Amino acid sequence: MEKGTFQDVNAQVVERCKAGDNRAQYELYKLYSKAMFNVSMRITNDYAESEDVLQEAFISAFKNLHSYKAEASFGSWLKRIVINASVNAVRKRRSELVPLEDRLAEDVPEEEYDDNTEWQVEQVRRAIQRLPDGYRVVLSLYLLEGLDHAEIGEVLEISESTSKSQYSRARKKLLEIMKDTHSMA
Known part of the structure; x- marks a missing residue:
C-alpha cells in the first residue's frame, strides 16, 4: 500500500x-x-x-x-x-498590554551595532522572556507566529496601529535588553 x-x-x-x-x-x-x-x-x-x-x-x-x-x-x-x-x-493573569496611545507606530531608529556581533539563539530567547507580557505577546505573534498587525489586533482586541506601536516598542526594548546582557558579559 x-x-x-x-x-x-x-x-x-x-x-x-x-x-x-x-x-x-x-x-x-x-x-x-x-x-x-x-x-x-x-x-x-x-x-x-x-x-x-x-x-x-x-x-x-x-x-x-x-x-x-x-x-x-x-x-x-x-x-x-x-x-x-x-x-x-x-x-x-491580569497582565495588560503596556498602555499606549492609539496612534500610528513611531519609527524606531535602527540602532547602530557591531555587524560582527552574533546573538546566540538562547540569548535572544532569554531576552524575549524578559519583555513585559504585552510586548512579548505582540512580538511573538508577529515575528514567531507570522500574524500581521491586523490579525494581531483582532486576536488581542486592539487596533492595528496599537499592534504596530507595541511591536515597534518591543523591538526597541528587546535591543536594550540584549545590549545590557551583552555589556555584562
Whole structure:
C-alpha cells in the first residue's frame, strides 16, 4: 500500500476524529502537541500555563472539530485556537498590554551595532522572556507566529496601529535588553 502525503494522512485522521475515534484524537495530539506547546510557551512565557493551554486548546479543537472546514490546514486551524487560548491565559493573569496611545507606530531608529556581533539563539530567547507580557505577546505573534498587525489586533482586541506601536516598542526594548546582557558579559 502506497503512503499518502502528510496532508492526506492528516485529513484521514481528522475525519476519523470527527467520527469519534479516540485513537485518531491521540494521533493528532502526538502530531501537533510539541509545536503547539512551543507556540503557547512563546506567548505565555510559563511552562505550567502552556501545558494547561495546550490541554484546553486540544479539548476545544476536538469539541469544535465539526466547524473545521479544511480551508486551511488542520495545523493552522489548531494554531489559531492555541494562540487565542494563550492570549486569554495572559489576560487572566491580569497582565495588560503596556498602555499606549492609539496612534500610528513611531519609527524606531535602527540602532547602530557591531555587524560582527552574533546573538546566540538562547540569548535572544532569554531576552524575549524578559519583555513585559504585552510586548512579548505582540512580538511573538508577529515575528514567531507570522500574524500581521491586523490579525494581531483582532486576536488581542486592539487596533492595528496599537499592534504596530507595541511591536515597534518591543523591538526597541528587546535591543536594550540584549545590549545590557551583552555589556555584562
